[in-house]
Amino acid sequence: WSKRIAASMAFVLVAMAGYLLISVSPESITSGHVDYRIPVMRSSENLQTELQEASAEKEFQKVIDLGSQLDALSIEASFLVGMAHLQLNQFAVAEEAFLAIEQSNQQNQSLEFADQVDYYLVKAYLSTGQLEEAEVRMRKIIDDPNHTYHQNFGKSDLFKIFILKLKN
Numbered sequence: 001w002s003k004r005i006a007a008s009m010a011f012v013l014v015a016m017a018g019y020l021l022i023s024v025s026p027e028s029i030t031s032g033h034v035d036y037r038i039p040v041m042r043s044s045e046n047l048q049t050e051l052q053e054a055s056a057e058k059e060f061q062k063v064i065d066l067g068s069q070l071d072a073l074s075i076e077a078s079f080l081v082g083m084a085h086l087q088l089n090q091f092a093v094a095e096e097a098f099l100a101i102e103q104s105n106q107q108n109q110s111l112e113f114a115d116q117v118d119y120y121l122v123k124a125y126l127s128t129g130q131l132e133e134a135e136v137r138m139r140k141i142i143d144d145p146n147h148t149y150h151q152n153f154g155k156s157d158l159f160k161i162f163i164l165k166l167k168n
Helices: 002-023 026-030 050-056 060-069 075-087 091-108 114-127 131-143 155-167
Strands: none
Touching (some): 050 075, 060 075, 075 091, 075 114, 091 114
8 A cells, every 4th residue: 555655646747847847837827927017196286297108098109109209217117117117028238227226226225116126126136037036036035134125025926937047
């Protein structure tokens, strides 16, 4: 009986491993991601800019066009343009925008959109095959209980990245 049980368990493990190898993809890790939404304030002074309105209406190409017309982008505008590129599957450009925000934050000793940059960089990195960078960002999010997106990733996601590394 013990040999039969061991053989059955081995078969189940091999089947599970095969299923994981076939089913794990960058999209499967990021499929549950939440879209960024501009916070709405209940103030009469809160007039959304054209860029914010285009982003809220999911007119991503318009966001990019408006962002390119501005001389200097604020951190928020840079983030919205980066998100528009991400939504249009222009992952390398989105990555550049997010990394520029991170660099600006370091220079200004600020944390504007820092959590959001971490979170969405994971998707950009996974989509461009930069698994090591995605894993580093994901670990940063998981290890920080105060991170805004701490609950969005777990150890199983790190395991999926490990499987993706094996596949490559």
